[in-house]
Amino acid sequence: MSAPAPARPVPPLGMVTGVPIEFDRISRSFGSVHALHEVSLTVAPGEIVALLGPSGSGKSTLLRICAGLDEPTTGDLRFDGTSQLGLPPHRRDVSMVFQHFALYPHKSALDNLTLALRHGRGLSRSAAVARARETLAMLGIADLAGRRPAQMSGGQRQRVAIGRALATRARVILLDEPMSGLDAQLRVELRVEIVGLLRSLGTTALFVTHDQAEAMAVGDRVAVLGEGRLQQIGTPDEIYDRPATRFVAAFVGSPPMNVWDGHWHGGRLRADGFDVPAPAGAAAFGVRPEHFTLDALDALDVVDIVDVVDVPGQPGRFGGAGGAGGSAELRLSGEVVVSERLGAERTVHVRTGAGVLAVRVNAALVLTPGAPVVLRAPTSALTFFAPSGDRLDHS
Numbered sequence: 001m002s003a004p005a006p007a008r009p010v011p012p013l014g015m016v017t018g019v020p021i022e023f024d025r026i027s028r029s030f031g032s033v034h035a036l037h038e039v040s041l042t043v044a045p046g047e048i049v050a051l052l053g054p055s056g057s058g059k060s061t062l063l064r065i066c067a068g069l070d071e072p073t074t075g076d077l078r079f080d081g082t083s084q085l086g087l088p089p090h091r092r093d094v095s096m097v098f099q100h101f102a103l104y105p106h107k108s109a110l111d112n113l114t115l116a117l118r119h120g121r122g123l124s125r126s127a128a129v130a131r132a133r134e135t136l137a138m139l140g141i142a143d144l145a146g147r148r149p150a151q152m153s154g155g156q157r158q159r160v161a162i163g164r165a166l167a168t169r170a171r172v173i174l175l176d177e178p179m180s181g182l183d184a185q186l187r188v189e190l191r192v193e194i195v196g197l198l199r200s201l202g203t204t205a206l207f208v209t210h211d212q213a214e215a216m217a218v219g220d221r222v223a224v225l226g227e228g229r230l231q232q233i234g235t236p237d238e239i240y241d242r243p244a245t246r247f248v249a250a251f252v253g254s255p256p257m258n259v260w261d262g263h264w265h266g267g268r269l270r271a272d273g274f275d276v277p278a279p280a281g282a283a284a285f286g287v288r289p290e291h292f293t294l295d296a297l298d299a300l301d302v303v304d305i306v307d308v309v310d311v312p313g314q315p316g317r318f319g320g321a322g323g324a325g326g327s328a329e330l331r332l333s334g335e336v337v338v339s340e341r342l343g344a345e346r347t348v349h350v351r352t353g354a355g356v357l358a359v360r361v362n363a364a365l366v367l368t369p370g371a372p373v374v375l376r377a378p379t380s381a382l383t384f385f386a387p388s389g390d391r392l393d394h395s
């Protein structure tokens with residue numbers, strides 16, 4: 001066991017105020033692998049930030065640096081304005097929950113929590129036992145107090161491990177994929193519980209996940225990491241509705257945004273299958289699957305439409321995009337490849353001249369593979385990206 005931590009009194013429930021965390025241009029290289037590039041991120045006291053990104057994007061490295069299990073190559077990490085660099089984990093007042101919980105296998109649930117409180121917080125045995133019982137009750141698992149890990153289900157073990165992390169009432173809690181390995185229903189149940197507990201404790205929390213639904217559900221804000229760079233930090237709504245980069249647009253959403261590359265010339269972005277008015281310098285554009293309207297082709301008097309057209313009688317966002325005075329609309333004709341039922345909705349994959357794209361429609365719309373369809377989206381639903389991948393706003 002590591003050196004004893006300085007004993008910080010364990011505050012009662014509802015009394016913990018988490019500290020602000022500042023990652024200040026953190027970079028971390030492992031030889032030629034640049035795991036993190038100049039990541040700057042501030043987490044407010046008591047805030048839950050979900051770190052979301054694909055495998056290898058640097059999430060765990062950032063969390064390990066926060067815990068003191070790794071040090072950045074350059075940059076600074078501050079808790080409440082004080083640099084934590086060089087401080088060992090037990091001096092940082094952080095608790096960690098890992099994917100594979102390291103519970104002591106030969107100890108009961110109660111003893112696992114009691115030990116953490118005695119060693120981590122220097123509590124007397126009786127005070128530690130009282131706090132451990134209170135925490136197990138808080139998690140609704142008081143009846144597991146006497147059981148060893150081997151006598152519990154995976155979900156129960158996970159609860160005990162989370163209880164152990166929460167029991168110490170650290171001012172920062174770091175959770176690294178704490179629910180992977182559990183079935184979908186249990187994950188949803190547990191995440192609701194965890195968020196409730198974190199809020200009642202007021203702890204500042206970083207929650208690593210590669211599951212976007214989990215990140216959006218858990219995080220007050222979501223930090224999206226891609227290739228070691230912070231792509232965007234924002235509320236779940238900001239991340240979804242206003243992706244800062246093409247990476248975020250193509251990573252968040254199920255299915256994600258449809259994105260097409262093109263060549264910009266004279267105010268338009270062109271490629272095989274489309275030709276749309278676009279802001280200067282655009283290299284690609286995207287449309288969310290739910291922003292398309294899908295109709296069976298024979299329902300409309302149109303054939304082979306692969307362009308932006310004007311809707312007569314409505315003011316046009318792009319002015320003369322195909323005719324003066326109309327509001328521009330993207331239209332694509334295509335053929336249904338496959339239609340997947342997902343609860344109240346369906347995802348329809350449509351092959352068009354611009355490639356296969358995903359469209360979300362009401363489940364009542366039943367389409368068979370091969371059916372000819374037309375897709376329409378208002379140009380206000382188009383998101384444009386620069387060659388760098390940054391989103392371009394319309395001027």
Ligand SMILES: Nc1ncnc2c1ncn2[C@@H]1O[C@H](COP(=O)(O)OP(=O)(O)OP(=O)(O)O)[C@@H](O)[C@H]1O
Pocket residue numbers: 030033034035053054055056057058059060061062210
């Ligand atoms: N100790 C190490 N030595 C060498 N390379 C490392 C080390 N730790 C991490 N890396 C590399 O740094 C990059 C980021 O890894 P990291 O584990 O932080 O990603 P992650 O987003 O947490 O991925 P996952 O979701 O798969 O856990 C990867 O390319 C990884 O191979």
